[in-house]
Amino acid sequence: MSDRLSTLPGVMDPxxxxxxxQRDGHDGHGGQxxxxxxxxxxxxxxxxxxxxxxxxxxxGDGIAAGRKPLALSASRAADFTRCPLLYRLRAVxxxxxxxxxxxxxxxxxxxxxxxxxxxxxxxRAPERAAQLVPLAVERFYAEDSGGEVVPLSGRAExxxxxxxxxxxxxxxxxxxxxxxxxxxxxxxxxxxxGTPLHGFLDRVDVAPTGEVRVVDYKTGKPPHPRFRDQAMFxxxxxxxxxxxxxxxxxxxxxxxYLKNGSWLTLTPDLASMVETEASLDRxxxxxxxxxxxxxxxxxxxxxxxxxxxxxxCPAFGGTPPEYPGWPGxxxxxxxxxxxxxxx
Ligand code: SF4
Numbered sequence: 001m002s003d004r005l006s007t008l009p010g011v012m013d014p015x016x017x018x019x020x021x022q023r024d025g026h027d028g029h030g031g032q033x034x035x036x037x038x039x040x041x042x043x044x045x046x047x048x049x050x051x052x053x054x055x056x057x058x059x060g061d062g063i064a065a066g067r068k069p070l071a072l073s074a075s076r077a078a079d080f081t082r083c084p085l086l087y088r089l090r091a092v093x094x095x096x097x098x099x100x101x102x103x104x105x106x107x108x109x110x111x112x113x114x115x116x117x118x119x120x121x122x123x124r125a126p127e128r129a130a131q132l133v134p135l136a137v138e139r140f141y142a143e144d145s146g147g148e149v150v151p152l153s154g155r156a157e158x159x160x161x162x163x164x165x166x167x168x169x170x171x172x173x174x175x176x177x178x179x180x181x182x183x184x185x186x187x188x189x190x191x192x193x194g195t196p197l198h199g200f201l202d203r204v205d206v207a208p209t210g211e212v213r214v215v216d217y218k219t220g221k222p223p224h225p226r227f228r229d230q231a232m233f234x235x236x237x238x239x240x241x242x243x244x245x246x247x248x249x250x251x252x253x254x255x256x257y258l259k260n261g262s263w264l265t266l267t268p269d270l271a272s273m274v275e276t277e278a279s280l281d282r283x284x285x286x287x288x289x290x291x292x293x294x295x296x297x298x299x300x301x302x303x304x305x306x307x308x309x310x311x312x313c314p315a316f317g318g319t320p321p322e323y324p325g326w327p328g329x330x331x332x333x334x335x336x337x338x339x340x341x342x343x
Contacts, residue, residue, distance in 0.1 A: 069328035070291075071188065071196035072284055074237040078230060080287055082303060085320065087287065088296035089309045093324055097308040099149045104140065105158065106219040109165045109258065110202065112136045113217060114183045116166070116175060117203070124175040126167060133163045165219050171261035180215075181206040189244040190332035191277045195284040197241050197332075204242070211251035214238050222257040222264065231255055232266050236276045239268045249273060284329075291326030 070091060080087035089095040115132045116124055137159045140146040150158045169175065181204045188198040203215040216235060223231050235253035243249045253266040290296050298315040310316040 067324075067327035069196075069330040071198040071330040071332070072280065072287070073197075073199045074234040075199075077237065077280065077283055078233065080283060082301065083299040083307075084290055084296040085298040085313060086307060086309065088290070088323075089312060089320070092291065092296075092327065093321060095309060095312065095321070101150055101158070102220065104144070104146065104149045105161055105165070107144075108136050108140050108158075108162050109219050110184065110217060111139070112162065112166050113169065113202075116169075117180050117183050121176055121179050126170050129166050129169075129175070130163055133159060133166060137162060165258040168258040168261045169217075169256070172256050172258075172263055178205060180204060181212075187241045187245060188330075188332060189241050191240070191244070191281055193277075193281045194332070195281050196330040197237070197244070197280065198330075199238060199241060201238055201242070207251075210248075212242065212246075212248055213252040213254055214242055214250045215254045215256060218255060218257045219259060220257070221259050222262050228264065231264065233276075235266055236268060236272065237280070240273055240276050240280070243273060288326070288329060294323040294325075 076087060076091045079090055090097070112129070112132045115136065116129050119128065137146075137155065141152075141155070182201070183203050185201050185204065186198070187201060188196070190196045201214055202217050205213040205215060207213075214235065216238070218231075232253070232255075235255060239250045239253055249268060249270065251267065253268060255264045257263060298313050300315045304310065304313075304315070307313070310318065312318045312320045314320070
C-alpha cells in the first residue's frame, strides 16, 4: 500500500477517535456502532440528563477539567441527530457497550482487506485473500480478546463468514487491477467555521488522471432506500474531511456492501459540500450547547430497540449517571482550504 497521503497536514496516526483511543467499531448493519473500549463512568443516581448543570467534575462553564476535548465523527453526528442522550452516553460519558458479533466481524473483515491491499498488486489473487483470513482471525483471538464475543466453539463459522465477505469483494472490483493511495487512514480536520471533524477512511483511490474515490466497506446489508441518505451522509462527511485536508473534492464516494456484493456511489458537488459543512456546524453548536448545559434529552424512535442504554434512559424508566461535564471542543489548527471560496 502506498501511503503517500500521510505526509499531508491532517492525516495522522490513529491516536484516537472520539477521544477513546479506539476507532468506532465496524458495524454489521450499516447503522450505529459501539464505541469499542470505554472507561465507563460513575454510578447512577446523579442528576438526570436534563439537569441543566455542568455536573460533577465541571468548572463554572460546564467544561470538565482533565478530559480530552471532543471532535465530531460521522457516527457521533448520526447519534446526536438520532438521540442527544445517546450521544452523551457514548461520546461524553463513554458508557460501555457490549461488542457484538456483527461489529467484530466487520472489524476483522476490514483488517483482512487492509492486509490484502498491503500486498503487491499482482499478489492479490482471491486465493491469497482467502489465506489472509485465518491469520486475521487468529490475531482477533490473540490480541482482541475475540473469545469474549465469539466463543471458540463458533470460531469456524466466524472464519467462514469472514471468508465469504472477503471473497465477495471480487464480485465488486478486481484488487489486482489498481492500488489504493491509502487504507484505514485517520483524518482530523475542521470546517471553515472551526467544527472539529475526525474519522477513518477505509480506502482512498487516486486515478492516474488525479480523480479521487473515497471507499467505505460495509459488512451488513444495504440500507432500505428510505435510509440511504444516512449512509450517504457518512460519505459526504468523509468527502468534506478529504476536501478540507487535500483541497480536492473526491470525484466519487463508494459504499461497498460485501454481504450481497452491491454498492452505492455518490458524486459530490461543491454545493452539497457547502451544505454538509453548514449542517455540521449547526449540529456541533447544538452539541456544544447541550454539552455545556448538560441538557441531552432522550429522543425515542424504533431504533431504541437496539439501544444498549435503555436502563439509563428516562424514556424507559431509567436514570442517567451524574453528568461528568463537557470535555470541551478540540481545537484543530487552521490552514486547511476554505470550502466555499476555494482559498
Ligand atoms: S433508549 Fe432511545 S431514547 Fe433512550 S437513550 Fe437510547 S436511543 Fe435515546
